[in-house]
Amino acid sequence: MRSPLALAALATVAVPGFDAREVRGTAAPGDDDVAVVTDGQRRRWVVRAPRSAAAGAALEAELVLLGALAGHVDSGALPFDVPRVVGTAPLEEGGRVVVHRELEGRPVSLDHVAPGPGVAASLGRSLAALHELPVAVAEDAGLPVYDAAAYRARRLAEVDEAARTGRVPATLLRRWEERLEDVAMWKFSPVLVHGDLSADHVLVADGAVTAVMSWGEAKVADPADDLAWLLVAAPQDAVDSILEAYQLRRTELTDPHLADRALLAGELALARWLLYGVRAQDDEVVADAVQMLDELDEQTRDVPEPGTAPL
Structure with a gap:
């Protein structure tokens, strides 16, 4: 270093x-x-x-x-x-x-994002504007490009690898497998995604997004990936404003399962954290991932099937 x-x-x-x-x-x-x-x-x-x-x-x-x-x-x-x-x-x-x-601005604090105009609407419009860019922007930079079927197969491979660790609750594995095997959920138009959005990578000032950093994971893939962190961490009333602003800014958006895939992407992030710990032989990371997976398993046992939160 x-x-x-x-x-x-x-x-x-x-x-x-x-x-x-x-x-x-x-x-x-x-x-x-x-x-x-x-x-x-x-x-x-x-x-x-x-x-x-x-x-x-x-x-x-x-x-x-x-x-x-x-x-x-x-x-x-x-x-x-x-x-x-x-x-x-x-x-x-x-x-x-x-x-x-x-870059100007401070990291966004999702806990304090209020519904309506302001940061929530700006987040939705900003992501939509990114997803409206030509995919050639990523292709010309030599970044990975996935179609919907290939990206679903990639997610399935992640779940299979996580299952082989023996650390993921069986009910959670079944939940993921059911959603990944539902082909209707995975009919989407791939777009340029940031791929690594988090509060530290999005800066805000004066009620609006001012800058986005850390583009090393950008690719052509599922737009739901960029919405996952928001749906998981932002207050629900703010999520509604984010999704509304996103939908209004997108052209010809027909994706009734976008929110469902975004929530699933947020859950699968825990599987990737587990796999990172296993590959790095980091017992602390593995223990942290296992604890979060157990908590997620408890929280999702009574969650309705996909299709109840259409966009």
Whole structure:
């Protein structure tokens, strides 16, 4: 891992004339070292450097995507900003360090999102605007592209792998399998999705989404994936406002099972957390995942069948 001071030094190479005055490290998910550097004019900049060849390749694809997304921001197609790279420099071990301006806003607090106009409606409109972009944006960046059948098969494989750990309650496995085997639920039009949305990756200010960060998991896939975190964590009355704004912004949206798949995606995130712990041989992560899976099993035993929350 690189120290914050090392990243600040790399920033001066990536951006000639860069006047680094202060630097602080920041905990970032993924396989990048990240620091925030303040320059002589008190402006803050984010410096990212991949730790591995795989992370470097992922960052290269992300840079192509960010360039395309910035064009859609400038055209007005996207109502939020994205990281805009101002400089890069090669690393001795391969890959590049990148520097971009720190984006405006603060991480959204879903617990405090109120229904109606404001952040809730802005979240819905922002996701809808992203999902309206041409899928060629992802294809041109070399990102993964799935059709509905392939994505359903991918989810089935995840559930099968989770089942083999012996750590998932049998009733929960049956619930997932029933939903994945319901072919009618999986008739959707794939779109460009962020793929890793969370409160830390969405910034808000003055009642609106201002920026979206961390695009390393973007792909062409199920639009429900980007709604999952909202349906799971936001207050129910705010969820209604988010979905209404999303639906109004989408063109020709015919997907009666979108909300059902979003809720399922939120549940399957726990299975992926379990699998991560098993692969990493991290007993603490495994125990955390098992506890959450047991709680989910208790909560969902009396949940109605899909189709009761159409969009």
